[in-house]
Amino acid sequence: MKRRDLITTAGATLGAAALSGPALSQPAQNRTLKFVPQANLTSLDPIWTTANITRNHGHMIYDSLYGMDAEFRPQPQMAAGHVVDQDGKRVTITLRDGLKFHDGEPVRAQDVVPSIQRWMRRNPFGQQLAAATDAVEVVDDKRLVFRLKKPFPLLFAALAQVSNSPAFIMPERLARTDPFQQVREAIGSGPFRFKADEYNSGSRVVYTRNADYVPVSSGTPSLTAGPKVAHFDRVEWHIIVDAATSAAALQTGEIDWYEQPPPEIQMLLRRNRNVKLEAIDPLPLTGILRFNHLHPPFDNKRLRQAILPAINQADFMSAVVGTNAADYRTGVGFFTPGTPLANDAAMGPLTGPRSVDRARALMREAGYTNQPMRLIGPTDILAPSAMTQVGADLVRRLGFSADILLTDWGTTVQRRTSREPVERGGWSMLFTAFSSFDFANPAAHFPLRGNGTNAWFGWPTIPRLEELRDAWFDAPDLATEQRLAREMQVVAMDELPYIPVGAYMSTTALRSNLNGRVGGLALFWGIQRS
Numbered sequence: 444m445k446r447r448d449l450i451t452t453a454g455a456t457l458g459a460a461a462l463s464g465p466a467l468s469q470p471a472q473n474r475t476l477k478f479v480p481q482a483n484l485t486s487l488d489p490i491w492t493t494a495n496i497t498r499n500h501g502h503m504i505y506d507s508l509y510g511m512d513a514e515f516r517p518q519p520q521m522a523a524g525h526v527v528d529q530d531g532k533r534v535t536i537t538l539r540d541g542l543k544f545h546d547g548e549p550v551r552a553q554d555v556v557p558s559i560q561r562w563m564r565r566n567p568f569g570q571q572l573a574a575a576t577d578a579v580e581v582v583d584d585k586r587l588v589f590r591l592k593k594p595f596p597l598l599f600a601a602l603a604q605v606s607n608s609p610a611f612i613m614p615e616r617l618a619r620t621d622p623f624q625q626v627r628e629a630i631g632s633g634p635f636r637f638k639a640d641e642y643n644s645g646s647r648v649v650y651t652r653n654a655d656y657v658p659v660s661s662g663t664p665s666l667t668a669g670p671k672v673a674h675f676d677r678v679e680w681h682i683i684v685d686a687a688t689s690a691a692a693l694q695t696g697e698i699d700w701y702e703q704p705p706p707e708i709q710m711l712l713r714r715n716r717n718v719k720l721e722a723i724d725p726l727p728l729t730g731i732l733r734f735n736h737l738h739p740p741f742d743n744k745r746l747r748q749a750i751l752p753a754i755n756q757a758d759f760m761s762a763v764v765g766t767n768a769a770d771y772r773t774g775v776g777f778f779t780p781g782t783p784l785a786n787d788a789a790m791g792p793l794t795g796p797r798s799v800d801r802a803r804a805l806m807r808e809a810g811y812t813n814q815p816m817r818l819i820g821p822t823d824i825l826a827p828s829a830m831t832q833v834g835a836d837l838v839r840r841l842g843f844s845a846d847i848l849l850t851d852w853g854t855t856v857q858r859r860t861s862r863e864p865v866e867r868g869g870w871s872m873l874f875t876a877f878s879s880f881d882f883a884n885p886a887a888h889f890p891l892r893g894n895g896t897n898a899w900f901g902w903p904t905i906p907r908l909e910e911l912r913d914a915w916f917d918a919p920d921l922a923t924e925q926r927l928a929r930e931m932q933v934v935a936m937d938e939l940p941y942i943p944v945g946a947y948m949s950t951t952a953l954r955s956n957l958n959g960r961v962g963g964l965a966l967f968w969g970i971q972r973s
Contacts, residue, residue, distance in 0.1 A: 481824055482852040493889055554612060572595060633653065634672075650679075650967075656671070704950065727779065732942040733872065746806060760772070776936075818870075831874045908938065
Protein backbone atom coordinates (compact mmCIF):
# COMPACT_ATOMS: atom_id res chain seq x y z
CA MET A 444 0.00 0.00 0.00
CA LYS A 445 1.50 3.37 -1.02
CA ARG A 446 1.03 6.80 0.51
CA ARG A 447 -1.72 8.63 -1.38
CA ASP A 448 -0.67 11.45 -3.64
CA LEU A 449 -1.70 14.51 -1.66
CA ILE A 450 0.40 17.12 -3.43
CA THR A 451 -2.40 18.82 -5.34
CA THR A 452 -4.85 18.94 -2.45
CA ALA A 453 -2.12 19.93 0.01
CA GLY A 454 -1.15 22.82 -2.25
CA ALA A 455 -4.70 24.10 -2.24
CA THR A 456 -4.92 23.68 1.51
CA LEU A 457 -1.69 25.60 2.06
CA GLY A 458 -3.13 28.72 0.56
CA ALA A 459 -6.33 28.44 2.55
CA ALA A 460 -4.48 27.67 5.76
CA ALA A 461 -2.32 30.75 5.41
CA LEU A 462 -5.47 32.86 5.36
CA SER A 463 -7.83 31.00 7.64
CA GLY A 464 -5.65 28.73 9.83
CA PRO A 465 -5.25 29.37 13.55
CA ALA A 466 -3.23 32.53 14.06
CA LEU A 467 -0.21 32.11 16.31
CA SER A 468 0.75 34.97 18.60
CA GLN A 469 3.74 37.09 17.57
CA PRO A 470 5.95 38.04 20.54
CA ALA A 471 9.39 39.63 20.06
CA GLN A 472 10.65 37.99 16.89
CA ASN A 473 14.24 37.48 17.91
CA ARG A 474 13.61 36.12 21.41
CA THR A 475 10.96 33.44 20.81
CA LEU A 476 11.30 30.26 18.77
CA LYS A 477 8.07 28.60 17.62
CA PHE A 478 8.21 24.90 16.85
CA VAL A 479 5.77 22.23 15.65
CA PRO A 480 6.83 18.91 17.22
CA GLN A 481 6.32 15.45 15.80
CA ALA A 482 3.52 14.62 18.25
CA ASN A 483 1.61 15.84 21.28
CA LEU A 484 3.43 15.79 24.61
CA THR A 485 1.27 13.63 26.88
CA SER A 486 3.84 12.34 29.39
CA LEU A 487 6.37 14.56 31.16
CA ASP A 488 8.50 11.69 32.48
CA PRO A 489 11.34 10.59 30.15
CA ILE A 490 12.22 7.66 32.41
CA TRP A 491 8.69 6.22 32.45
CA THR A 492 8.18 6.29 28.66
CA THR A 493 10.39 5.78 25.62
CA ALA A 494 8.30 8.14 23.43
CA ASN A 495 10.64 10.35 21.39
CA ILE A 496 8.56 13.44 22.11
CA THR A 497 9.08 12.97 25.86
CA ARG A 498 12.79 12.31 25.30
CA ASN A 499 13.01 15.63 23.42
CA HIS A 500 11.14 17.36 26.25
CA GLY A 501 13.64 15.82 28.67
CA HIS A 502 16.64 17.21 26.82
CA MET A 503 15.06 20.68 27.10
CA ILE A 504 14.86 20.78 30.87
CA TYR A 505 17.16 18.11 32.30
CA ASP A 506 20.89 17.62 32.16
CA SER A 507 23.01 14.51 32.61
CA LEU A 508 26.37 13.76 34.19
CA TYR A 509 27.89 13.11 30.77
CA GLY A 510 26.88 14.13 27.25
CA MET A 511 27.43 12.20 24.02
CA ASP A 512 29.04 13.81 21.00
CA ALA A 513 28.26 13.00 17.37
CA GLU A 514 31.09 10.45 17.31
CA PHE A 515 29.42 8.58 20.19
CA ARG A 516 32.10 9.64 22.68
CA PRO A 517 30.97 10.55 26.21
CA GLN A 518 32.02 13.98 27.50
CA PRO A 519 31.54 15.52 30.98
CA GLN A 520 28.40 17.67 31.34
CA MET A 521 27.20 18.02 34.93
CA ALA A 522 30.35 16.19 35.96
CA ALA A 523 33.54 18.17 36.52
CA GLY A 524 35.48 14.94 36.21
CA HIS A 525 36.01 11.50 37.67
CA VAL A 526 38.61 9.28 39.29
CA VAL A 527 38.87 5.55 38.56
CA ASP A 528 40.70 3.36 41.06
CA GLN A 529 40.71 -0.13 42.59
CA ASP A 530 41.51 -1.61 39.17
CA GLY A 531 38.46 -0.02 37.62
CA LYS A 532 35.99 -1.17 40.27
CA ARG A 533 35.58 2.19 42.01
CA VAL A 534 34.59 5.32 40.07
CA THR A 535 34.17 8.63 41.88
CA ILE A 536 32.41 11.44 40.01
CA THR A 537 32.59 15.09 41.09
CA LEU A 538 29.87 17.58 40.14
CA ARG A 539 30.58 20.94 38.51
CA ASP A 540 30.23 24.09 40.57
CA GLY A 541 27.14 26.25 40.19
CA LEU A 542 24.59 23.59 39.26
CA LYS A 543 21.04 24.58 40.25
CA PHE A 544 17.62 23.09 39.76
CA HIS A 545 14.87 25.28 38.32
CA ASP A 546 13.35 25.67 41.79
CA GLY A 547 16.57 27.35 42.95
CA GLU A 548 17.91 24.43 44.95
CA PRO A 549 21.52 23.34 44.35
CA VAL A 550 22.16 20.05 42.60
CA ARG A 551 23.72 17.65 45.09
CA ALA A 552 25.00 14.11 44.91
CA GLN A 553 21.96 13.31 47.06
CA ASP A 554 19.84 14.18 43.99
CA VAL A 555 22.08 12.43 41.49
CA VAL A 556 22.22 9.02 43.18
CA PRO A 557 18.44 8.34 43.31
CA SER A 558 18.12 9.75 39.77
CA ILE A 559 20.67 7.21 38.54
CA GLN A 560 19.05 4.41 40.54
CA ARG A 561 15.61 5.18 39.09
CA TRP A 562 17.05 5.28 35.57
CA MET A 563 18.83 1.94 36.08
CA ARG A 564 15.49 0.27 36.83
CA ARG A 565 13.98 1.14 33.44
CA ASN A 566 16.75 1.63 30.89
CA PRO A 567 18.41 -1.42 29.20
CA PHE A 568 21.88 0.14 29.40
CA GLY A 569 21.17 1.12 33.00
CA GLN A 570 19.98 -2.38 33.82
CA GLN A 571 23.26 -3.78 32.53
CA LEU A 572 25.20 -1.26 34.60
CA ALA A 573 23.10 -2.16 37.67
CA ALA A 574 23.99 -5.84 37.25
CA ALA A 575 27.69 -4.88 37.37
CA THR A 576 27.27 -2.54 40.36
CA ASP A 577 27.40 -3.29 44.07
CA ALA A 578 26.26 0.21 45.03
CA VAL A 579 25.98 3.83 43.95
CA GLU A 580 26.61 5.99 47.00
CA VAL A 581 26.80 9.62 48.09
CA VAL A 582 30.25 10.68 49.28
CA ASP A 583 29.33 14.29 50.03
CA ASP A 584 27.29 17.05 48.35
CA LYS A 585 29.64 17.21 45.37
CA ARG A 586 30.74 13.59 44.95
CA LEU A 587 29.18 10.19 44.30
CA VAL A 588 30.83 6.82 43.87
CA PHE A 589 30.08 3.71 41.83
CA ARG A 590 31.30 0.56 43.58
CA LEU A 591 31.44 -2.03 40.80
CA LYS A 592 31.57 -5.81 40.96
CA LYS A 593 33.90 -5.71 37.97
CA PRO A 594 35.20 -2.98 35.67
CA PHE A 595 32.48 -1.55 33.41
CA PRO A 596 34.29 0.25 30.57
CA LEU A 597 31.02 1.60 29.15
CA LEU A 598 30.01 3.35 32.40
CA PHE A 599 30.41 6.87 30.99
CA ALA A 600 28.72 5.93 27.70
CA ALA A 601 25.77 4.65 29.75
CA LEU A 602 25.51 7.88 31.73
CA ALA A 603 25.77 9.87 28.46
CA GLN A 604 23.05 7.91 26.66
CA VAL A 605 21.11 10.12 24.23
CA SER A 606 18.36 7.73 23.27
CA ASN A 607 15.08 7.07 25.01
CA SER A 608 15.17 7.25 28.81
CA PRO A 609 18.54 9.02 29.24
CA ALA A 610 20.10 9.26 32.68
CA PHE A 611 18.58 12.67 33.44
CA ILE A 612 19.12 14.18 36.89
CA MET A 613 16.06 15.24 38.91
CA PRO A 614 15.62 16.64 42.43
CA GLU A 615 15.75 13.89 45.06
CA ARG A 616 12.07 14.20 45.96
CA LEU A 617 11.11 13.44 42.32
CA ALA A 618 13.88 10.91 41.68
CA ARG A 619 12.52 8.74 44.49
CA THR A 620 9.27 8.22 42.57
CA ASP A 621 8.60 4.57 41.71
CA PRO A 622 10.15 4.18 38.21
CA PHE A 623 6.96 2.47 37.04
CA GLN A 624 4.91 5.51 38.04
CA GLN A 625 5.07 8.84 36.22
CA VAL A 626 6.74 11.88 37.72
CA ARG A 627 4.12 14.64 37.56
CA GLU A 628 6.46 17.65 37.89
CA ALA A 629 9.08 18.65 35.34
CA ILE A 630 11.95 20.25 37.26
CA GLY A 631 15.51 19.84 36.05
CA SER A 632 18.71 21.85 35.91
CA GLY A 633 19.02 22.10 32.12
CA PRO A 634 19.14 25.11 29.78
CA PHE A 635 15.34 25.59 29.66
CA ARG A 636 12.57 25.66 32.26
CA PHE A 637 9.20 24.01 31.70
CA LYS A 638 6.30 26.44 32.10
CA ALA A 639 3.73 24.28 33.86
CA ASP A 640 1.28 27.20 34.02
CA GLU A 641 1.24 27.43 30.20
CA TYR A 642 1.17 23.70 29.45
CA ASN A 643 -1.93 22.65 27.54
CA SER A 644 -1.64 19.09 26.23
CA GLY A 645 -2.85 18.97 22.65
CA SER A 646 -2.28 22.68 22.14
CA ARG A 647 0.92 24.21 23.47
CA VAL A 648 4.07 23.53 25.52
CA VAL A 649 6.23 26.44 26.63
CA TYR A 650 9.81 26.63 27.87
CA THR A 651 11.83 29.65 29.00
CA ARG A 652 15.58 30.08 29.11
CA ASN A 653 17.15 29.10 32.42
CA ALA A 654 19.14 32.19 33.37
CA ASP A 655 20.94 30.22 36.09
CA TYR A 656 22.24 27.58 33.69
CA VAL A 657 26.03 27.54 33.34
CA PRO A 658 27.17 25.69 30.19
CA VAL A 659 30.39 23.70 30.23
CA SER A 660 33.26 26.06 29.59
CA SER A 661 34.95 24.28 26.68
CA GLY A 662 34.29 22.14 23.67
CA THR A 663 31.97 22.44 20.67
CA PRO A 664 28.23 21.69 20.74
CA SER A 665 27.83 18.18 19.35
CA LEU A 666 24.70 16.13 19.99
CA THR A 667 24.33 16.39 23.80
CA ALA A 668 28.00 17.20 24.51
CA GLY A 669 29.72 20.57 24.69
CA PRO A 670 28.31 23.95 25.76
CA LYS A 671 24.51 24.05 25.75
CA VAL A 672 23.96 27.75 25.02
CA ALA A 673 20.32 28.86 24.78
CA HIS A 674 19.93 31.83 22.42
CA PHE A 675 16.13 32.16 22.78
CA ASP A 676 14.39 33.42 25.88
CA ARG A 677 11.28 31.42 25.06
CA VAL A 678 10.51 28.27 23.06
CA GLU A 679 6.91 27.42 22.19
CA TRP A 680 5.85 23.99 20.96
CA HIS A 681 2.61 24.36 19.00
CA ILE A 682 0.72 21.08 18.60
CA ILE A 683 -0.71 21.31 15.07
CA VAL A 684 -1.93 18.00 13.69
CA ASP A 685 -2.74 19.23 10.19
CA ALA A 686 0.41 19.21 8.03
CA ALA A 687 -0.85 21.84 5.60
CA THR A 688 -1.57 24.28 8.42
CA SER A 689 1.92 23.74 9.86
CA ALA A 690 3.53 24.23 6.45
CA ALA A 691 1.56 27.42 5.78
CA ALA A 692 2.59 28.82 9.17
CA LEU A 693 6.23 27.97 8.45
CA GLN A 694 6.11 29.72 5.08
CA THR A 695 4.61 32.90 6.49
CA GLY A 696 6.98 32.95 9.46
CA GLU A 697 4.29 32.28 12.05
CA ILE A 698 6.36 29.29 13.13
CA ASP A 699 10.11 28.83 12.83
CA TRP A 700 10.64 25.07 12.80
CA TYR A 701 8.48 22.13 11.66
CA GLU A 702 10.03 18.94 12.98
CA GLN A 703 8.58 16.26 10.67
CA PRO A 704 6.86 17.48 7.51
CA PRO A 705 5.48 14.60 5.41
CA PRO A 706 7.05 14.03 1.97
CA GLU A 707 4.29 15.68 -0.06
CA ILE A 708 4.63 18.81 2.09
CA GLN A 709 8.43 18.72 1.78
CA MET A 710 8.09 19.03 -2.00
CA LEU A 711 6.11 22.22 -1.59
CA LEU A 712 8.40 23.69 1.05
CA ARG A 713 11.47 23.23 -1.16
CA ARG A 714 10.05 25.90 -3.48
CA ASN A 715 10.16 28.55 -0.74
CA ARG A 716 13.50 30.35 -0.44
CA ASN A 717 12.69 31.33 3.15
CA VAL A 718 12.56 27.68 4.22
CA LYS A 719 15.36 25.11 4.33
CA LEU A 720 15.07 21.34 4.66
CA GLU A 721 17.80 19.18 6.15
CA ALA A 722 18.27 15.74 7.71
CA ILE A 723 17.55 15.93 11.41
CA ASP A 724 19.92 12.98 11.94
CA PRO A 725 22.83 12.15 9.59
CA LEU A 726 22.03 8.44 9.98
CA PRO A 727 18.70 6.72 9.20
CA LEU A 728 15.97 5.87 11.67
CA THR A 729 14.68 2.28 11.77
CA GLY A 730 11.02 1.33 11.59
CA ILE A 731 9.79 -1.81 13.33
CA LEU A 732 6.77 -4.09 13.56
CA ARG A 733 6.51 -5.05 17.22
CA PHE A 734 4.64 -8.14 18.40
CA ASN A 735 3.01 -8.78 21.76
CA HIS A 736 4.66 -12.03 22.85
CA LEU A 737 2.49 -12.59 25.93
CA HIS A 738 -0.79 -13.55 24.25
CA PRO A 739 -2.20 -15.22 21.11
CA PRO A 740 -1.83 -15.04 18.27
CA PHE A 741 1.81 -13.82 18.30
CA ASP A 742 2.98 -15.83 21.27
CA ASN A 743 3.34 -18.44 18.49
CA LYS A 744 6.82 -18.06 16.98
CA ARG A 745 5.84 -19.86 13.77
CA LEU A 746 3.06 -17.34 13.20
CA ARG A 747 5.48 -14.45 13.67
CA GLN A 748 7.80 -16.08 11.14
CA ALA A 749 4.92 -16.68 8.72
CA ILE A 750 4.55 -12.93 8.14
CA LEU A 751 8.12 -12.45 6.90
CA PRO A 752 7.53 -13.24 3.19
CA ALA A 753 4.84 -10.52 3.09
CA ILE A 754 7.03 -7.74 4.51
CA ASN A 755 8.19 -5.39 1.78
CA GLN A 756 10.41 -2.82 3.45
CA ALA A 757 10.15 -0.46 0.47
CA ASP A 758 6.36 -0.26 0.91
CA PHE A 759 6.68 0.79 4.53
CA MET A 760 9.49 3.28 3.95
CA SER A 761 8.00 4.93 0.87
CA ALA A 762 4.87 5.51 2.95
CA VAL A 763 7.01 7.47 5.40
CA VAL A 764 9.29 9.49 3.11
CA GLY A 765 8.00 9.11 -0.44
CA THR A 766 9.16 7.14 -3.45
CA ASN A 767 12.69 8.54 -3.81
CA ALA A 768 14.81 5.48 -2.98
CA ALA A 769 17.67 7.73 -1.82
CA ASP A 770 15.55 8.69 1.21
CA TYR A 771 15.21 5.20 2.63
CA ARG A 772 17.07 1.90 3.11
CA THR A 773 15.90 -1.66 2.53
CA GLY A 774 17.61 -4.90 3.49
CA VAL A 775 17.69 -3.45 7.00
CA GLY A 776 18.39 -5.75 9.92
CA PHE A 777 18.57 -5.19 13.66
CA PHE A 778 21.34 -2.56 13.76
CA THR A 779 21.37 0.94 12.25
CA PRO A 780 22.54 0.95 8.62
CA GLY A 781 25.93 2.61 8.24
CA THR A 782 27.12 1.74 11.76
CA PRO A 783 29.85 -0.83 12.56
CA LEU A 784 27.48 -3.54 13.84
CA ALA A 785 25.06 -3.50 10.88
CA ASN A 786 25.22 -6.85 9.08
CA ASP A 787 23.39 -9.17 6.69
CA ALA A 788 23.29 -12.33 8.81
CA ALA A 789 20.10 -14.43 8.37
CA MET A 790 18.44 -11.73 6.26
CA GLY A 791 17.15 -14.07 3.56
CA PRO A 792 13.53 -14.12 4.83
CA LEU A 793 13.39 -10.31 4.40
CA THR A 794 15.44 -9.94 1.22
CA GLY A 795 14.16 -12.90 -0.82
CA PRO A 796 11.08 -12.90 -3.09
CA ARG A 797 8.03 -11.24 -1.52
CA SER A 798 4.76 -13.19 -1.47
CA VAL A 799 1.54 -12.61 0.45
CA ASP A 800 0.29 -15.98 -0.78
CA ARG A 801 3.34 -17.70 0.70
CA ALA A 802 2.76 -15.89 3.99
CA ARG A 803 -0.87 -17.06 4.05
CA ALA A 804 0.21 -20.66 3.53
CA LEU A 805 2.75 -20.39 6.35
CA MET A 806 0.06 -18.91 8.61
CA ARG A 807 -2.13 -21.97 8.02
CA GLU A 808 0.83 -24.27 8.72
CA ALA A 809 1.48 -22.36 11.94
CA GLY A 810 -2.07 -23.13 13.09
CA TYR A 811 -3.75 -19.77 12.55
CA THR A 812 -7.52 -20.31 12.50
CA ASN A 813 -8.98 -16.83 12.52
CA GLN A 814 -8.05 -15.94 16.10
CA PRO A 815 -8.64 -12.21 16.77
CA MET A 816 -5.71 -9.80 16.81
CA ARG A 817 -5.50 -6.06 17.37
CA LEU A 818 -3.22 -3.59 15.63
CA ILE A 819 -2.85 -0.31 17.50
CA GLY A 820 -1.34 2.85 16.09
CA PRO A 821 -1.49 6.63 15.88
CA THR A 822 -3.01 9.05 13.40
CA ASP A 823 -1.01 12.15 14.34
CA ILE A 824 2.71 11.30 14.08
CA LEU A 825 4.35 10.82 10.70
CA ALA A 826 6.39 7.60 10.67
CA PRO A 827 4.35 5.36 13.00
CA SER A 828 1.11 6.54 11.37
CA ALA A 829 2.34 5.86 7.83
CA MET A 830 3.72 2.43 8.76
CA THR A 831 0.51 1.54 10.59
CA GLN A 832 -1.55 2.36 7.50
CA VAL A 833 0.59 0.00 5.41
CA GLY A 834 0.45 -2.61 8.17
CA ALA A 835 -3.35 -2.36 8.45
CA ASP A 836 -3.70 -3.03 4.74
CA LEU A 837 -1.27 -5.95 4.99
CA VAL A 838 -2.96 -7.77 7.90
CA ARG A 839 -6.27 -7.54 6.05
CA ARG A 840 -4.72 -9.01 2.88
CA LEU A 841 -3.13 -11.77 4.95
CA GLY A 842 -6.55 -12.72 6.25
CA PHE A 843 -6.14 -11.92 9.93
CA SER A 844 -9.26 -11.35 11.98
CA ALA A 845 -7.99 -7.88 12.68
CA ASP A 846 -9.26 -5.05 14.84
CA ILE A 847 -7.48 -1.86 13.69
CA LEU A 848 -7.49 0.64 16.55
CA LEU A 849 -6.19 4.08 15.53
CA THR A 850 -5.94 6.90 18.08
CA ASP A 851 -3.67 9.85 18.83
CA TRP A 852 -0.04 9.08 19.69
CA GLY A 853 -0.46 9.82 23.39
CA THR A 854 -3.25 7.26 23.67
CA THR A 855 -1.22 4.71 21.71
CA VAL A 856 1.73 5.20 24.09
CA GLN A 857 -0.56 4.62 27.06
CA ARG A 858 -2.33 1.66 25.46
CA ARG A 859 0.86 -0.21 24.57
CA THR A 860 1.66 -0.59 28.29
CA SER A 861 -1.29 -3.00 28.71
CA ARG A 862 -0.36 -6.64 29.26
CA GLU A 863 -3.96 -7.81 28.98
CA PRO A 864 -5.13 -10.14 26.18
CA VAL A 865 -7.05 -8.72 23.23
CA GLU A 866 -10.43 -9.60 24.70
CA ARG A 867 -9.62 -7.45 27.75
CA GLY A 868 -8.38 -4.42 25.86
CA GLY A 869 -4.84 -5.49 25.04
CA TRP A 870 -2.96 -5.36 21.74
CA SER A 871 -1.18 -7.74 19.36
CA MET A 872 0.92 -5.61 17.01
CA LEU A 873 2.20 -2.04 16.64
CA PHE A 874 4.56 -0.06 14.43
CA THR A 875 7.03 2.56 15.59
CA ALA A 876 10.47 3.98 14.75
CA PHE A 877 13.71 4.58 16.62
CA SER A 878 16.57 7.05 16.20
CA SER A 879 19.87 5.92 14.73
CA PHE A 880 21.70 5.89 18.06
CA ASP A 881 18.99 3.69 19.62
CA PHE A 882 19.92 0.77 17.34
CA ALA A 883 23.65 1.42 16.87
CA ASN A 884 24.58 -1.31 19.36
CA PRO A 885 22.93 -3.66 21.88
CA ALA A 886 23.46 -1.36 24.88
CA ALA A 887 20.41 0.88 24.51
CA HIS A 888 18.51 -1.24 22.00
CA PHE A 889 15.16 -1.54 23.81
CA PRO A 890 13.33 -3.82 21.36
CA LEU A 891 16.25 -6.26 21.06
CA ARG A 892 16.00 -7.35 24.67
CA GLY A 893 14.63 -10.81 25.49
CA ASN A 894 14.17 -10.44 29.23
CA GLY A 895 10.47 -11.23 29.44
CA THR A 896 8.26 -9.02 31.55
CA ASN A 897 11.22 -6.68 32.15
CA ALA A 898 11.58 -6.11 28.41
CA TRP A 899 10.19 -3.24 26.36
CA PHE A 900 6.48 -3.36 25.47
CA GLY A 901 5.83 -6.69 23.77
CA TRP A 902 7.79 -8.55 26.49
CA PRO A 903 9.61 -11.31 24.56
CA THR A 904 11.47 -14.02 26.47
CA ILE A 905 14.61 -14.99 24.51
CA PRO A 906 17.38 -16.20 26.87
CA ARG A 907 19.95 -16.68 24.10
CA LEU A 908 19.56 -13.06 23.04
CA GLU A 909 20.28 -11.98 26.61
CA GLU A 910 23.37 -14.22 26.80
CA LEU A 911 24.80 -12.73 23.62
CA ARG A 912 24.04 -9.21 24.83
CA ASP A 913 25.89 -9.88 28.09
CA ALA A 914 28.85 -11.20 26.11
CA TRP A 915 28.86 -8.08 23.92
CA PHE A 916 29.47 -5.88 26.98
CA ASP A 917 32.61 -7.91 27.71
CA ALA A 918 33.86 -7.94 24.11
CA PRO A 919 37.58 -7.00 23.98
CA ASP A 920 37.55 -5.52 20.46
CA LEU A 921 35.35 -4.41 17.56
CA ALA A 922 35.80 -7.70 15.69
CA THR A 923 34.32 -9.58 18.64
CA GLU A 924 31.50 -7.07 18.94
CA GLN A 925 30.70 -7.56 15.25
CA ARG A 926 30.72 -11.34 15.55
CA LEU A 927 28.34 -11.17 18.51
CA ALA A 928 26.10 -8.71 16.65
CA ARG A 929 25.82 -11.18 13.78
CA GLU A 930 24.91 -13.95 16.22
CA MET A 931 22.32 -11.70 17.84
CA GLN A 932 20.77 -10.99 14.46
CA VAL A 933 20.59 -14.72 13.65
CA VAL A 934 18.73 -15.34 16.90
CA ALA A 935 16.49 -12.29 16.39
CA MET A 936 15.57 -13.33 12.85
CA ASP A 937 14.49 -16.69 14.23
CA GLU A 938 12.67 -15.53 17.37
CA LEU A 939 11.45 -12.21 15.95
CA PRO A 940 11.11 -9.91 18.95
CA TYR A 941 10.18 -7.54 16.14
CA ILE A 942 10.48 -7.30 12.36
CA PRO A 943 12.59 -4.46 10.90
CA VAL A 944 10.51 -2.78 8.20
CA GLY A 945 13.27 -0.57 6.80
CA ALA A 946 15.08 2.65 7.66
CA TYR A 947 14.54 6.22 6.51
CA MET A 948 16.17 9.62 6.55
CA SER A 949 14.11 12.00 8.65
CA THR A 950 13.85 15.50 7.17
CA THR A 951 13.14 18.61 9.19
CA ALA A 952 12.12 22.09 7.94
CA LEU A 953 13.25 25.44 9.36
CA ARG A 954 13.13 29.10 8.44
CA SER A 955 16.25 29.94 6.46
CA ASN A 956 17.37 32.55 8.99
CA LEU A 957 17.89 29.89 11.70
CA ASN A 958 21.47 28.69 12.10
CA GLY A 959 23.53 26.65 14.54
CA ARG A 960 21.09 23.75 14.90
CA VAL A 961 22.77 20.82 16.65
CA GLY A 962 22.14 17.65 14.64
CA GLY A 963 20.78 14.34 15.84
CA LEU A 964 17.31 15.20 17.14
CA ALA A 965 15.22 18.25 18.02
CA LEU A 966 17.68 20.08 20.29
CA PHE A 967 17.24 23.74 21.20
CA TRP A 968 20.66 24.90 22.32
CA GLY A 969 23.00 26.35 19.70
CA ILE A 970 20.20 27.32 17.35
CA GLN A 971 19.81 31.08 16.77
CA ARG A 972 18.31 33.57 14.38
CA SER A 973 20.71 35.35 12.04
